[in-house]
Amino acid sequence: AQSVAQPEDQVNVAEGNPLTVKCTYSVSGNPYLFWYVQYPNRGLQFLLKYITGDNLVKGSYGFEAEFNKSQTSFHLKKPSALVSDSALYFCAVRPRTSGTYKYIFGTGTRLKVLA
Amino acid sequence: DAGVTQSPTHLIKTRGQHVTLRCSPISGHKSVSWYQQVLGQGPQFIFQYYEKEERGRGNFPDRFSARQFPNYSSELNVNALLLGDSALYLCASSLAGTSVNTGELFFGEGSRLTVL
Numbered sequence: 001a002q003s004v005a006q007p008e009d010q011v012n013v014a015e016g017n018p019l020t021v022k023c024t025y026s027v028s029g030n031p032y033l034f035w036y037v038q039y040p041n042r043g044l045q046f047l048l049k050y051i052t053g054d055n056l057v058k059g060s061y062g063f064e065a066e067f068n069k070s071q072t073s074f075h076l077k078k079p080s081a082l083v084s085d086s087a088l089y090f091c092a093v094r095p096r097t098s099g100t101y102k103y104i105f106g107t108g109t110r111l112k113v114l115a
Numbered sequence: 116d117a118g119v120t121q122s123p124t125h126l127i128k129t130r131g132q133h134v135t136l137r138c139s140p141i142s143g144h145k146s147v148s149w150y151q152q153v154l155g156q157g158p159q160f161i162f163q164y165y166e167k168e169e170r171g172r173g174n175f176p177d178r179f180s181a182r183q184f185p186n187y188s189s190e191l192n193v194n195a196l197l198l199g200d201s202a203l204y205l206c207a208s209s210l211a212g213t214s215v216n217t218g219e220l221f222f223g224e225g226s227r228l229t230v231l
Binding site: 004034036041042043044045046049090092101102103104105106107108 | 119148150155156157158159160163165170171173205207219220221222223224225
């Protein structure tokens with residue numbers, strides 16, 4: 001079965017420190033990869049995506065993500081965390097298989113940045 | 116430009132009732148998708164529509180149905196509501212709905228349904 005795993009329910013990091021939110025996936029082929037952020041009582045907001053090319057992709061608000069094909073991982077990173085980054089982060093994949101249009105989301109990781 | 120708009124934002128129903136949720140996509144977007152987000156979980160795919168045709172369906176019972184109108188807005192209908200249908204229902208739009216679509220989804224704020 002196709003799935004996305006976010007192994008950490010919560011990540012705590014001090015403001016100014018680097019952060020990493022982990023994501024691995026089990027989807028055949030070379031899926032498209034995405035990160036979304038959700039603030040309380042809000043919808044999901046797009047951060048970045050990997051389609052092809054350079055394994056390091058840059059996105060909104062200083063976030064970046066590293067694609068590792070051999071490990072089927074797509075970890076979200078930021079060099080220096082801000083308190084305002086505290087939110088719920090979702091990793092998502094979309095299979096490239098023709099006729100498949102759904103996005104598969106992980107269960108989410110709550111990021112808490114401490115002042 | 117307005118983003119994806121959903122209505123109502125909150126609603127309370129009782130078991131066995133029916134509910135209709137509405138979504139207006141971003142102007143120019145022809146694809147609308149519906150997701151169910153149960154508390155503590157990630158969004159689960161329900162439907163995708165493109166050019167008024169169903170292009171994908173998730174693992175949900177037939178009590179769930181949807182349609183897309185000529186102006187690309189969409190409705191999600193759920194019949195015979197169960198307690199387990201309580202969730203945040205998210206609508207998302209995107210530019211295209213074909214297999215070459217690599218684009219991101221743009222989500223609305225969601226409709227929070229509580230079934231008592």
